[in-house]
Amino acid sequence: MFNIKAVSCEHSEKIQALIDGKTKPLGALGDLESLAKQMAKIQLTASSFKSPKNNQHKLELNSPHLTIFAGDHGVASEGVSIAPSEVTSQMVANFAGGGAAINVFSQQLGWQLNIVDAGILHPASSTAVLDQRLGNITQAINQQEAMTQAQVEQGFIFAKKHIAELKSTGCNIVAFGEMGIGNTTIASAIMAAIMAIPASEAVGRGTGVSDDVVLKKQQVVEQALALHRDNLTNPQAILRCLGGFEVVQITAAMLAAAENRMLIVVDGFICTAAAMLAIELNTNVKGYMIFAHCSGEQGHKKMLQWLQVKPLLNLGLRLGEGTGAALALPIIQAAAAFYNEMASFADAEVTDVT
Structure with missing residues (x-):
């Protein structure tokens, strides 16, 4: 009765790289990071990372x-x-x-x-x-x-x-x-x-x-x-x-x-x-x-x-x-806000200490 597609892990490494590239020590946002990654895996479309100019998928929380x-x-x-x-x-x-x-x-x-x-x-x-x-x-x-x-x-x-x-x-x-x-x-x-x-x-x-x-x-x-x-x-x-x-x-x-x-x-x-x-x-x-x-x-x-x-x-x-x-x-x-809005080391011109 329910056709449920398994959450894809296809882009897990790229999602993790985006999270790790934020201006913070690795893992410093703790459980928020794993939560953001879970949401990104659910919401990410297959085309999101195809273009180098579009390497950031925006998480959406609509009408809870x-x-x-x-x-x-x-x-x-x-x-x-x-x-x-x-x-x-x-x-x-x-x-x-x-x-x-x-x-x-x-x-x-x-x-x-x-x-x-x-x-x-x-x-x-x-x-x-x-x-x-x-x-x-x-x-x-x-x-x-x-x-x-x-x-x-x-x-x-x-x-x-x-x-x-x-x-x-x-x-x-x-x-x-x-x-x-x-x-x-x-x-x-x-x-x-x-x-x-x-x-x-x-x-x-x-x-x-x-x-x-x-x-x-x-x-x-x-x-x-x-x-x-x-x-x-x-x-x-x-x-x-x-x-x-x-x-x-x-x-x-x-x-x-x-x-x-x-x-x-x-x-x-x-x-x-x-x-x-x-x-x-x-x-x-x-x-x-x-x-x-x-x-x-x-x-x-x-x-x-x-x-x-x-x-x-x-x-x-x-x-x-x-x-x-x-x-x-x-x-x-x-979790969605930091994933969407937090600057990367490159964007903020901050030395990557990770």
């Missing part, structure tokens, strides 16, 4: 869009969260009204914010919320499959259309956030299934639950993994058995964004679970991903290590909503 996908989870009724499922709909209304952290950060930093109802218990009444509903709530994953294969497939269709609409505005950088009471339990189950680790290594405190609730979450994830063990054979089956309506659409949106050669800024624990599924579905998507931050959820660091990626930020965030991805935008912009 951040989409929050919201969905409710049947597993919330198992007592795995401090909040009831009704809070998902209440927070969606808060997003629509501009009162959440992600609204504040998006306005401050220049993200255009989209809110998608992927399937919440009480449908949103605001026209600011896009209707991409797959149902009202998933089934409890420790009792039955979370959703049908038809719902998974419809979620992919919705997400692909959404990304096409963003692309039509000129957008070439996207990020995703999520809202859904119980979705850290879902992400933990997905993590455990993909990494083949016990629930105790995947389950964390989510919104800040007690030790008793953490134990309950572990038990629920263990039950789910045992119930679906024979079916967890591929990413779509994992989504069907363990996923959430919002996780399905984030996974597909990441794949669609890579298909359109867009930069993908990956948020925290739940979005990284979706990223893991996307990579399992098509490994080429990973080259388009920028991992924004390491969240305070205990399993997230293990996810990032397993993926062998380094996040840009580590602020102890565990809010979700795409807040970590939003905060990474100035870092990404700085």
